[in-house]
Amino acid sequence: MAKTKPIFRCSACSHEVAKWVGKCPGCGAWGAVDEIAVAATPAGVPARRAMLPSTAAAPISTIDSQITKARTTGVPELDRVLGGGVVPGSVVLLSGEPGVGKSTLLLEVAYRWAAQHEHTSLYVTAEESAGQVRLRADRTGAIHERVYLAAESDLSILLGHVEQVRPSLLVVDSVQTILAPEVDGVTGGVTQVRAVTAALTSLAKASGIAVLLVGHVTKDGNVAGPRTLEHLVDVVLQFEGDKNSTLRMVRGIKNRFGSADEVGCFELHDDGIRGVDDPSGLFLHHRTNSVPGTAVTVAMDGKRPLVGEVQGLTVKTEIPAPRRAVSGLDYNRVAMVLAVLQSRGRVFLGKHDVYAATVGGMRLVEPTADLAIALAIASSESDIALPAGWVILGEVGLAGEVRKVTGLTRRLAEAERLGFTDAVVPPGSDRPKGGGMKIHEVADLRSAIRLCGLRKSRGE
Structure with missing residues (x-):
């Protein structure tokens, strides 16, 4: 008779230990x-037998x-990220x-x-009551006779709803709030989330139902729960957005x-969420060419080029340590860029407070925006x-050189x-082949400053 012996394994890294510990040593x-539980087979007896x-x-x-x-979801921006x-x-x-x-x-x-495919969709909420979801549906106009709603947190009853309704699309909001009664652990714990x-x-593989799960995130922005959660599903999407802005982005993580590098853009309003076909307009609708301290660049978010505006402001100060404030950009x-601008570009900012920001809630973290940031600050100084009508692209090195960027043709x-x-x-x-855009090549930062007609700093 084969006996069993316990093995304790970490769900995050698969490290095995002889006894249970609270913190994985791996x-x-x-x-x-x-x-x-692992079966211990006697010597000479095969561990597995072939089955038909x-x-x-x-x-x-x-x-x-x-x-x-x-099958299209009816939301083009989401279809773009999902691959159709x-x-x-x-x-x-x-x-x-x-x-x-997300909800x-x-x-x-x-x-x-439900409106497009004439199929049934089932929305299961475990975080809100059915009345709360109905109020949201009234506000956004998402009322349809083939959209079924259930407020349930028990996995067994949820599966019962699926058996009764037989939907082709199942939405579960959220996976961390569903409880599997036959599995040990608290709701939202590692064991429970993995089991659910x-x-x-x-269920999805056996029945052909498309399942959409809402997942929570940790403080550092990663998907909450065990790492195996992302391996179990087919597609992982990250929904991003600043609460102070209406812009929202759905970014593919795994597909x-x-x-897996597509991005969908949305605008969130009181009457619902709408896809944005031309997100560049969100970042440029307040642009004024006559104001010093502004520059336009093009960022690549996934495969989508986004035209955005960078603003710089320099203000004279008497304090020994001038202030440096950044919004929407990487502070480091x-x-x-400020160090290179002073050392290589001869724009002295030692007695100036410097503020750098993006417009419209856009976040620029790629090096392509280096030259635009430098010229915006030099323009302000x-x-x-x-x-007017100029776009700035280029990475700036510590020697002041301007380096190539990827995807320049699309930008x-x-x-x-x-x-x-x-x-x-x-x-x-x-x-780019064809087109009427005039191209100006600059080898270094000082050449770019001279090309744009920015005179030398008043402090030089």
């Missing part, structure tokens, strides 16, 4: 070590690829901070799904059916506006579409 995760499969293996050429064809739509039998995990609009977006998806996600994944990156095409006539780019860059 990765340092707390509460991630679980007991796993219920479904025979078939040549790959005979497998019907249409069974995994994506939701695949039947797939599990999608949408994570994001509280209040960013509003998925309620809109449930409504559009595994059960819903098995088994398409590209801006500090480096000299009180001379940059030429310039987006800027030209929005009416920009000139572009300041690094030397040797690939120029």
Whole structure:
């Protein structure tokens, strides 16, 4: 008779220990070590016996690829990130901070799904009452006779609702608040979250129902729960947005059916959430060419080029340590640009407070914005506006050189579409074929300052 012996394994890194510990010695995760029973087989007895499969293996050429064809959700910006739509039998995990609009977006998806495909969608909420979700649906216009709603936190009863309604789309809000009664652990714990996600994944694969899960995030912005949670699902999406801005972005983290670097843009309003086909307009609608201290650049968010404005402001101060304030940009990156601007560009800022920010809630963290930041600050310091209709692209090195950037052709095409006539780019860059945009190549920061007509600093 084969006996069993306990093995304790970490769900985060799979490190095994002989006895239970609160903190994994392998990765340092707390509460991630679980007991796993392993059969101990006697010597000479095979551990596994071959069994006849219920479904025979078939040549790959005979497998019907249409069974995994994506169906549109009715929300084009979400379809862009998903790779065309939701695949039947797939599990999608949408994570994001509280209040960013996850529930509003998925309620809109449930409504559009029922209205377009003439199929049934089931929305299960474990965080709110049915009345609260109904009020949101009234406000956003997401009322449809084929959209079913259930307020339930028990996994067994949830599966019962699925059996009764038989939907083609299931939304669970959220996976951390569903309880599996037969599994030990508290609601939202590592064991519970893994068990609930595994059960819903098995349901999706067996029945062909597309499952959309809402997931919480930790303080550092990662998906809450064990790392195996992201491995169990097919698609992981990150819902991002500043609570002080209406702009929201859905970013692909993992996608088994398409590209994982797509981004969808939305605007969140009182009457619901709407996709934004041209997000660059959100960052440029207040632009004024006559004001010194502003520069336009083009960032790549995934595969999507976004035209945004960088603003710089310099103010004379008498304090020994001038203030440096940054919003929407990487503080360390801006500090480096300021150092290069003073040392290589001969723009002296030792007696100036410096403020650098983006417009419209846009966040720029890639090095492509270095040259735009430097010229915006130099423009403010000299009180001379940059030429109208110019877009600035380039990474600035510590030696003051301007380096090449990736995806320049797509960036310039987006800027030209929005009416920009000139572009300041690094030397040797690939120029777009056709088009009427004038290209200015600059080798270093001082050349860019002279090209844009910014005179030397008043302190030089």
